[in-house]
Amino acid sequence: MSSKLNSRDAVMDFPRRDARDKLRGRTKYTVDIGGSDALHAVLLRATVPSARLISIDTSEAKKMPGVKAISTHLDAPGLHGIGISDQPIFASKIIRYHGEPIAAVAAFTKAQAEAAVAAIKVTLEMDRALLTMEEALRKEAPLVHPNWKNYEILLDGASRGGNIAWEATVERGDTKAAFSREDVSIVEGCYRVGRQSHVPFEPRAVVASYEDGRYHIHTSTQVPWTVRHVTAKVLGIPDAQVQVTVPAVGGGFGLKFDCSLEPYAAILAKKSGRSVSLFNSRRDEQMTCLCRENAEIRIRSAVTKEGEIVGREATVLMDCGAYGGEQVFLTSMTAHTLGGNYKLGSVRISSRAVYTNTPPNGAFRACNGVYNTFALERHTDEICKAIEMDQIEFRRRNVVGNADIGATGQVFEGNVLGPMLERILAKYPVNDVAKKLPDGRLYGRATTVGTWFVFVGPSAATVNLNFDGSVTLVTSGVEIGSGTMMQSLPQIVAASLGLHPSDVIVKTADTDASGRDLGVGGGRTTVSIGAASVAACDEVRNKLLSVASQMLQTKADDLILKNKRVEIKGHPGSGATIQTIVQQAEIDFGPISGSGAFTNPGVKAMPGCASGHFIDALDIPVFTVHDCEVAVDPDTGHVDVISYRIVQDVGRALNPRAIHGQIQGGVVQGLGYALQEEITINADGAFDQTSFETYRLPLAGDVLPIEFELFEGAPSSGPFGTKGAGEVPILNVGASVACAVANATGKAISELPLTPPRVLELLDDDAYVGISLSHISNEWHKNTL
Numbered sequence: 162m163s164s165k166l167n168s169r170d171a172v173m174d175f176p177r178r179d180a181r182d183k184l185r186g187r188t189k190y191t192v193d194i195g196g197s198d199a200l201h202a203v204l205l206r207a208t209v210p211s212a213r214l215i216s217i218d219t220s221e222a223k224k225m226p227g228v229k230a231i232s233t234h235l236d237a238p239g240l241h242g243i244g245i246s247d248q249p250i251f252a253s254k255i256i257r258y259h260g261e262p263i264a265a266v267a268a269f270t271k272a273q274a275e276a277a278v279a280a281i282k283v284t285l286e287m288d289r290a291l292l293t294m295e296e297a298l299r300k301e302a303p304l305v306h307p308n309w310k311n312y313e314i315l316l317d318g319a320s321r322g323g324n325i326a327w328e329a330t331v332e333r334g335d336t337k338a339a340f341s342r343e344d345v346s347i348v349e350g351c352y353r354v355g356r357q358s359h360v361p362f363e364p365r366a367v368v369a370s371y372e373d374g375r376y377h378i379h380t381s382t383q384v385p386w387t388v389r390h391v392t393a394k395v396l397g398i399p400d401a402q403v404q405v406t407v408p409a410v411g412g413g414f415g416l417k418f419d420c421s422l423e424p425y426a427a428i429l430a431k432k433s434g435r436s437v438s439l440f441n442s443r444r445d446e447q448m449t450c451l452c453r454e455n456a457e458i459r460i461r462s463a464v465t466k467e468g469e470i471v472g473r474e475a476t477v478l479m480d481c482g483a484y485g486g487e488q489v490f491l492t493s494m495t496a497h498t499l500g501g502n503y504k505l506g507s508v509r510i511s512s513r514a515v516y517t518n519t520p521p522n523g524a525f526r527a528c529n530g531v532y533n534t535f536a537l538e539r540h541t542d543e544i545c546k547a548i549e550m551d552q553i554e555f556r557r558r559n560v561v562g563n564a565d566i567g568a569t570g571q572v573f574e575g576n577v578l579g580p581m582l583e584r585i586l587a588k589y590p591v592n593d594v595a596k597k598l599p600d601g602r603l604y605g606r607a608t609t610v611g612t613w614f615v616f617v618g619p620s621a622a623t624v625n626l627n628f629d630g631s632v633t634l635v636t637s638g639v640e641i642g643s644g645t646m647m648q649s650l651p652q653i654v655a656a657s658l659g660l661h662p663s664d665v666i667v668k669t670a671d672t673d674a675s676g677r678d679l680g681v682g683g684g685r686t687t688v689s690i691g692a693a694s695v696a697a698c699d700e701v702r703n704k705l706l707s708v709a710s711q712m713l714q715t716k717a718d719d720l721i722l723k724n725k726r727v728e729i730k731g732h733p734g735s736g737a738t739i740q741t742i743v744q745q746a747e748i749d750f751g752p753i754s755g756s757g758a759f760t761n762p763g764v765k766a767m768p769g770c771a772s773g774h775f776i777d778a779l780d781i782p783v784f785t786v787h788d789c790e791v792a793v794d795p796d797t798g799h800v801d802v803i804s805y806r807i808v809q810d811v812g813r814a815l816n817p818r819a820i821h822g823q824i825q826g827g828v829v830q831g832l833g834y835a836l837q838e839e840i841t842i843n844a845d846g847a848f849d850q851t852s853f854e855t856y857r858l859p860l861a862g863d864v865l866p867i868e869f870e871l872f873e874g875a876p877s878s879g880p881f882g883t884k885g886a887g888e889v890p891i892l893n894v895g896a897s898v899a900c901a902v903a904n905a906t907g908k909a910i911s912e913l914p915l916t917p918p919r920v921l922e923l924l925d926d927d928a929y930v931g932i933s934l935s936h937i938s939n940e941w942h943k944n945t946l
Contacts, residue, residue: 166567172883176645178663179409179640188409191366191381193383195438199368200229200267202429202439207263210518210846211290211305212256217264227273227281230432232265235779237424238394244327244775247306247311248484250395250424250520254286257483258520259846260449267429267437284744292479294457295936297324297517304671305483305516311338315666319492319590319773320946323518326485326515328946329492329773333501334507336463336941339472345463348547349936354895356452356912357833358856359525360478361642363411364441366552369426371434375506375933376427377404381410382654383417384680385637386669391420392427397693403427407670413641415524416451418682419487425713428789447856448848449491449515451508451523452840454488455480458536459540459937459944460499464544469508469559476937477946479529480516482521488514493909494614498533500568501612503541504576506842508568511945513685518846524682524828527892530613531834535913536550538609538896542903552900553591553608560610570767576609577810577875580785584870585786585808600799602792605905607817608790612894615877615885616683617761619674622693624654624701626753627748630725630740630781632658635665637678640667645686653691653880657698658705659722676758687815688781689759691880696757701837704753705739708746712737741903752783762878781877783889788895793905798921800836800902805894807869812877820871823887824900826866831894833859839914 189485219231234253240246247466252261264281291297291305305324307311321329340347367380382388385405410417426439441449446554456479463472468574472651477495481488496513520679525531545552560566562576567815596604623635634654640646651662678690706717707729713720728736746753766777790803805828814820837857841849850856879885895913903910908923909931923929938944 167274171652171815173816175648175650175816177644179647186471190363191368191379191408192363192440194379194408196436197437199438200269200429200433201271201274202265202267202437203271204262204425205264205266207252207256207259207261209256209285209287210259210292210811211288213264213286213288214252214256215256215286216283219264219940221282222246222266222277225319226268226276227269228277229435230267230427230429231277232428232432233263236428236934239397240313241391241394242315242489243487244489245485247326248486254841256643257827258518260520262425265425265429265577267433277469279439286564289322291448292517292519292842292846294480294515295518297483297515298936302552305518315337315777318545322946324516325513325514325891326481327489327492327773329495329512329771330945331508331510331771333350333494333568333570333767333770334510336472336474336507336811339463339507339581342463342471342819343467345471346542346547347463348462349461349469349939350540350543350911351932351937352458352539352911353934354456354532354535356455356522357525358447358450358452358839358840359414359416364443364446365421365709366440367422367426368438369423369430370426370436372429374402378403378405378423378427379408380405380423381417382407383410383413383639383641383682384419384679385639386682388420388423389672392424396428405432405672407639410639410641410729414526415528415682418524418680419451444574444851447851449520451486453525453528453531454522456529456532457934457937458533459934459939460536460540460938462540462544463872464548465549468548468550468555470559470869471502473500473505474509474678474941476531476941477512478937479512479548480519481523482517482518482519484521485514486521487524488522490775493776494529495533496568496771496774498530498612499613502537502610504561504565505568507879509916509941511567519842526830527888530892531831531895532893532913533598534611534631535895536903537655538900541902542900543909549695553586553592556610567778569771569777573763573782574877579806580783581786581810581872582610584786584872589788589806602794603703603905604790604792605901605903606790607897607900607904609787609893609896609900611785611787611896613783613889613892614779614785617684617689617690617881618679618685619758619760619782620678620689620693621756622690622697622752622760623675623756624694626701626705626743627744627939630738630743631664631666632660633668634694635668636690636694637670637672637675638686639670639681642680643823648816648819649687650691650694654698656697657669657700662727664725668672672751684888686882686885688879688885691883692759693757695880696759697755700755700757700858704755705897708749709737709742712742712745718806725840745835752812756851756941768837777935781879781884783884784875786894787893787897789901791898791901791905793902793920795924796918798919798924800898800915801921802832802865805865805867807890808866808872809869809886809889810875810884811873811886812879813873813882813945814823814871816880820886821869824869824890827890827896829859829864831897832863833893835895835898835913836915839916
């Protein structure tokens with residue numbers, strides 16, 4: 162029946178129902194629910210980046226006032242990870258990064274727990290630390306994981322070895338022949354980016370208890386089912402012995418797309434017999450943040466004078482830190498970003514997650530797509546310079562369209578990116594891409610394109626039709642601030658059942674009550690959980706119309722759900738209220754409910770192209786076009802963003818106002834990445850930027866209004882044709898700013914962020930032509946195992 166629904170019924174600027182309470186400080190987050198009887202936990206963390214752990218003596222700490230429980234690696238023997246199980250929750254024999262947990266203490270007060278942590282005696286034998294990927298890749302480098310061959314493999318097909326945690330590759334076509342052609346120009350560039358911290362309002366936090374033989378975890382997470390599984394895995398217990406519930410989450414941006422503090426609180430709760438709360442301080446959050454990883458990229462392209470890209474080779478080094486983590490998974494996305502945007506005759510791409518003795522990295526809004534797009538678009542402009550072609554014209558000729566082939570051989574559906582590019586150029590015609598302003602600043606403008614995806618995968622939903630005619634939606638979805646659980650899902654369910662979104666109650670995620678879900682992230686919630694919700698609504702709808710058909714003596718096919726009623730088609734106001742039908746159903750059959758599920762549609766790649774990939778093809782591509790104007794002060798190096806414009810592919814905009822908020826926030830976050838946010842690692846393997854005093858975030862004065870248009874109609878398997886809209890706004894920002902600054906200054910911009918000292922250094926160096934990465938060979942096969 163869902164195919165008969167009109168998407169116009171789902172489209173509205175429905176306001177967030179949680180906005181008022183959040184603005185007034187009444188919303189209860191995990192940090193608010195511990196209660197006076199909960200113990201306070203503190204972690205003992207390593208203060209060196211690499212060492213042998215000889216002994217841990219907790220005898221004195223156990224005698225300290227208020228201490229109720231202490232845990233170490235002996236309480237959690239299991240390993241966890243993505244693709245490979247390589248990470249313990251406590252260091253046992255080896256310290257691999259500054260900040261790695263060694264022990265945890267629970268006491269009546271946090272001060273008591275901190276005192277006990279200070280009393281734990283740890284004996285270490287220092288080892289050489291590998292703090293950069295260049296060091297880690299040297300032949301003589303020690304192994305961060307000496308026993309890497311013994312780890313459990315969770316996904317077959319990738320190459321691994323030494324300090325290469327994971328290697329994913331793509332090979333399509335004959336690049337050797339492409340680069341050997343006499344009619345091509347060969348353009349090569351190297352690019353480098355640093356780490357970025359998420360800085361959500363609410364740090365990672367958990368409250369755990371142990372009752373009735375089960376662990377009960379309340380936590381600030383995007384992935385309740387991952388927390389359930391990982392906690393069980395490291396404790397060596399069945400998943401069913403762990404329940405995870407999620408209160409309101411004060412932001413995530415990918416930081417909370419993994420299990421983190423939960424196992425520590427769970428262990429201490431069982432050992433103490435009390436509820437245990439464990440919250441990161443802001444300093445802890447910053448120093449152990451699962452950052453967007455630092456990366457180094459080399460791209461090489463063979464291009465004809467007409468602008469045809471006949472061959473491309475690229476290598477990306479991703480610093481996963483001490484453990485594989487999300488970077489293992491994200492190696493897959495390099496093929497779809499560096500190999501995206503443009504038609505390629507042939508392509509070879511390698512993406513390597515590299516172990517270093519630094520804090521582990523993780524997922525962050527649009528993940529490696531942000532810096533791969535930066536590298537690709539800068540490389541594209543360098544191609545244009547080499548073949549003397551206009552930057553816009555080159556993109557017009559080469560952006561992917563209907564039936565074009567992606568890097569892994571998937572066939573794109575629909576002509577989307579080209580029309581989006583034309584739309585932004587028609588609205589904002591390009592006159593100058595570089596000039597000197599009257600005040601002496603250097604003006605630059607750039608237009609960039611980007612390709613990302615909706616991360617789909619399995620989701621489940623249950624819809625219960627209540628006695629009063631309202632409905633309750635039960636899923637494992639989490640409200641992380643994007644508004645999906647408060648806006649788009651109620652709109653989808655309401656449109657499916659003829660209700661108003663205010664009639665839809667959305668239950669808080671609880672793994673005991675809801676079906677399995679991959680989690681909230683990757684723009685997937687509206688699509689995956691939304692599609693599962695539509696399927697559940699279909700079942701409810703059929704049951705409801707069946708009862709109504711008997712009551713109204715009318716064929717079910719002649720009935721519609723509208724305005725909280727079951728009406729006869731063509732006769733507004735006829736029939737009966739949904740509440741009346743529900744009440745009759747409960748008398749005749751019992752309560753009405755429905756369940757639904759969704760998983761990835763399974764778009765095909767070309768067999769044999771990709772190895773080591775978690776995603777061979779993009780089920781739902783998402784495209785975006787950004788346009789940026791900057792002014793660069795040649796005396797200070799300060800970059801001022803004058804204007805920023807976007808055309809964003811949304812499939813179908815269910816709530817334009819909500820999407821506007823996501824675009825504004827995503828661009829500002831991207832401006833921080835492009836211009837300000839920088840993390841450096843000192844000789845101790847720790848971050849230099851320990852707080853907001855030293856980690857520079859965009860402030861109110863750095864924000865500008867973003868002009869945008871929503872591009873609708875692109876193919877999507879999401880409900881009503883929608884796509885996720887929260888992740889992609891950040892995708893092109895670093896690229897657009899960098900390309901605009903390059904146009905303004907005439908310099909080969911190859912690093913982010915573009916802080917004033919860095920820009921000033923470029924302006925003062927007349928010989929600067931970009932960076933060189935000698936540890937990434939310009940012979941592609943030498944960058945593979």
